[in-house]
Amino acid sequence: MSINWEKYGIKAPYGRSGNRKVFCPQCHDQRHDKRDKSLSINLETGEFNCHYCGFSGCAAEKEPWEKEDRPWRNAAPIRREKPVYKKPAPRQDCSSISGKALEWFKGRGISEKTLTAMKVTEGLEWMPQKNGKANTVQFNYYHNGELVNTKFRTGDKCFKLCSGAELLPYGIDNIKGTKECIITEGEMDALSFFECGRTDVVSVPNGANSNLDYLDDYLEEYFDDKETIYIASDTDTKGVVLKEELIRRFGAERCRIIEYGDGCKDANEHLQKYGRESLLKCIADAPEIKIEGVFTLSDFEQSLDALFEHGLQKGVTIGHDNFDRLCSFETKRLCIITGVPSSGKSEFIDEIAERLNIRYGWRFAYFSPENAPLEYHASKLIEKFTGKQFDKEHLTYGEYKQVKQHLETNFFFISPKSDFRVDAILERAKFLVRRKGIKVLVIDPYNRLEDESEGKNETKYISRLLDKLTNFAQQHDVLVILMAHPTKMQKNKDGEPEIPTLYDISGSANFYNKADFGIVVHRNRLENTVEIYVKKVKFRHLGECGMALFKYNLNNGRYSPFVNGTEPVWDNSNHLQEEIKRREQEAFEASQFNWDDFQPSDEECPF
Numbered sequence: 001m002s003i004n005w006e007k008y009g010i011k012a013p014y015g016r017s018g019n020r021k022v023f024c025p026q027c028h029d030q031r032h033d034k035r036d037k038s039l040s041i042n043l044e045t046g047e048f049n050c051h052y053c054g055f056s057g058c059a060a061e062k063e064p065w066e067k068e069d070r071p072w073r074n075a076a077p078i079r080r081e082k083p084v085y086k087k088p089a090p091r092q093d094c095s096s097i098s099g100k101a102l103e104w105f106k107g108r109g110i111s112e113k114t115l116t117a118m119k120v121t122e123g124l125e126w127m128p129q130k131n132g133k134a135n136t137v138q139f140n141y142y143h144n145g146e147l148v149n150t151k152f153r154t155g156d157k158c159f160k161l162c163s164g165a166e167l168l169p170y171g172i173d174n175i176k177g178t179k180e181c182i183i184t185e186g187e188m189d190a191l192s193f194f195e196c197g198r199t200d201v202v203s204v205p206n207g208a209n210s211n212l213d214y215l216d217d218y219l220e221e222y223f224d225d226k227e228t229i230y231i232a233s234d235t236d237t238k239g240v241v242l243k244e245e246l247i248r249r250f251g252a253e254r255c256r257i258i259e260y261g262d263g264c265k266d267a268n269e270h271l272q273k274y275g276r277e278s279l280l281k282c283i284a285d286a287p288e289i290k291i292e293g294v295f296t297l298s299d300f301e302q303s304l305d306a307l308f309e310h311g312l313q314k315g316v317t318i319g320h321d322n323f324d325r326l327c328s329f330e331t332k333r334l335c336i337i338t339g340v341p342s343s344g345k346s347e348f349i350d351e352i353a354e355r356l357n358i359r360y361g362w363r364f365a366y367f368s369p370e371n372a373p374l375e376y377h378a379s380k381l382i383e384k385f386t387g388k389q390f391d392k393e394h395l396t397y398g399e400y401k402q403v404k405q406h407l408e409t410n411f412f413f414i415s416p417k418s419d420f421r422v423d424a425i426l427e428r429a430k431f432l433v434r435r436k437g438i439k440v441l442v443i444d445p446y447n448r449l450e451d452e453s454e455g456k457n458e459t460k461y462i463s464r465l466l467d468k469l470t471n472f473a474q475q476h477d478v479l480v481i482l483m484a485h486p487t488k489m490q491k492n493k494d495g496e497p498e499i500p501t502l503y504d505i506s507g508s509a510n511f512y513n514k515a516d517f518g519i520v521v522h523r524n525r526l527e528n529t530v531e532i533y534v535k536k537v538k539f540r541h542l543g544e545c546g547m548a549l550f551k552y553n554l555n556n557g558r559y560s561p562f563v564n565g566t567e568p569v570w571d572n573s574n575h576l577q578e579e580i581k582r583r584e585q586e587a588f589e590a591s592q593f594n595w596d597d598f599q600p601s602d603e604e605c606p607f
């Protein structure tokens with residue numbers, strides 16, 4: 001639920017709760033007593049009532065996904081098979097913590113009471129970094145009172161999580177049903193807030209790693225009800241990236257950022273240096289996020305510093321060298337793709353999608369009536385992921401099941417029954433950013449959005465529409481890919497249509513002017529090749545204009561670079577299977593490695 005005070009002209013204070021008195025927009029102008037705040041409003045329920053003129057009502061509005069008439073609301077719940085996770089062995093009770101470990105925690109501001117409440121334990125554990133058993137403190141991850149994972153930490157900062165166990169926020173049971181919560185970057189920070197009496201605290205399980213896929217299973221039950229979410233990440237570069245991703249997933253309007261002051265990089269350091277009252281003050285003083293308006297340099301100082309330190313970075317690449325030299329993508333941008341009918345525009349968009357998903361885990365939302373029905377589109381994506389033709393002869397049931405499972409959590413299809421207005425599509429895309437973390441929205445094609453230009457100047461209408469897409473991309477930190485058809489092209493001497501430019505897109509030169517990336521897909525039927533023209537890259541560090549030549553594989557829809565006239569080696573490997581193996585290996589290594597600075601342990605072990 002959101003509250004739309006503006007709709008009623010009510011100026012409600014931001015970031016407050018409870019009952020307030022404000023000026024009544026209906027009668028204030030006529031009143032003699034201009035100081036009388038005659039309108040009572042409830043900031044939680046949206047109800048309002050003026051004791052002077054009787055103006056009353058409720059400004060609460062349901063979110064799109066709460067409305068009865070929204071298709072996804074009525075749809076059956078997504079069938080996602082939760083993997084079977086390993087469970088750690090039960091832990092001893094907390095009284096097993098030795099005096100030495102208690103002293104160590106005490107030195108870091110954490111009392112025995114907090115350790116007991118958070119069920120922290122101590123014990124010997126086999127640690128890969130030591131190639132043997134070592135004494136560890138154990139941060140136990142409970143869900144609904146059941147132990148589901150444990151993070152082990154030795155005195156010299158070696159870490160490991162239980163291999164094969166579920167990744168979930170630490171202390172998730174703490175925030176069930178609370179109005180607010182704090183989310184930290186590590187267990188020690190979570191214990192620090194707990195120590196101050198803020199028991200509504202959780203920690204991300206894997207430090208500053210900004211992959212938050214594990215949140216999907218917990219958003220609805222544990223985070224949707226939060227009015228305020230305090231983000232307590234570290235102040236280093238990785239912490240900033242984590243903070244940005246958390247804001248994207250929770251929505252800026254309910255996030256507040258905890259700052260620790262000069263010389264402190266995290267909550268535990270602040271607790272040790274300045275004590276509980278001061279850490280509580282950090283929460284009280286945590287600023288809201290500016291959503292729009294005026295900025296000063298300090299609002300983006302950290303990002304500017306990162307640019308200064310590391311330079312402008314190339315964006316993400318699809319892994320075809322000839323194309324990557326010309327174009328690398330980043331979020332907050334609008335990419336426009338054109339080409340004559342049946343040149344393979346949708347195919348190339350899918351190529352980009354499959355490769356960015358495999359390489360970076362980027363999730364996609366498609367509004368793609370051109371590819372309807374959805375099962376046809378999915379079958380094409382399946383061919384791209386597996387490298388196999390979509391039929392029982394080529395694809396095993398095992399591979400089919402695996403790729404379906406993958407698409408279920410990585411690709412989302414916006415396919416309304418009737419409402420094709422751009423706002424309706426963006427509303428659903430916003431939901432998918434929050435709930436599923438999509439990084440790319442594909443609109444294929446532009447002319448299937450409802451034409452709302454009637455009675456308007458077409459150029460201005462298109463200009464506004466493109467601005468809307470760019471604003472959406474920037475506000476929600478996504479890449480928007482828009483496919484748009486060109487006007488009918490002249491034929492060349494071979495009877496083939498001329499290669500269009502972005503200026504040939506029907507309606508407006510703004511398709512060129514307002515694009516951050518402009519790509520033309522051209523199928524050369526005489527040579528049986530595909531020419532991908534990068535016609536515009538707004539920022540030099542992201543690429544340059546040029547052409548990349550490909551061959552198209554009819555069997556699996558994949559593109560292979562065609563360089564120096566040599567027939568490409570067709571890539572028929574199962575990208576998904578390879579990636580899953582790689583990720584399993586990485587997860588295994590991560591579960592056995594410490595993410596913080598690994599310090600060799602010649603110092604005396606504190607516990």
Ligand SMILES: Nc1ncnc2c1ncn2[C@@H]1O[C@H](COP(=O)(O)OP(=O)(O)OP(=O)(O)O)[C@@H](O)[C@H]1O
Nearest residue numbers: 339340341342343344345346347348370523530552
């Ligand atoms: N280079 C190619 N060689 C052979 N077939 C191709 C090639 N590129 C695409 N195709 C096939 O042509 C058909 C149309 O492709 P696609 O839908 O990607 O084209 P499009 O440019 O998006 O079309 P439209 O303008 O109608 O939206 C698909 O069946 C696809 O498999």
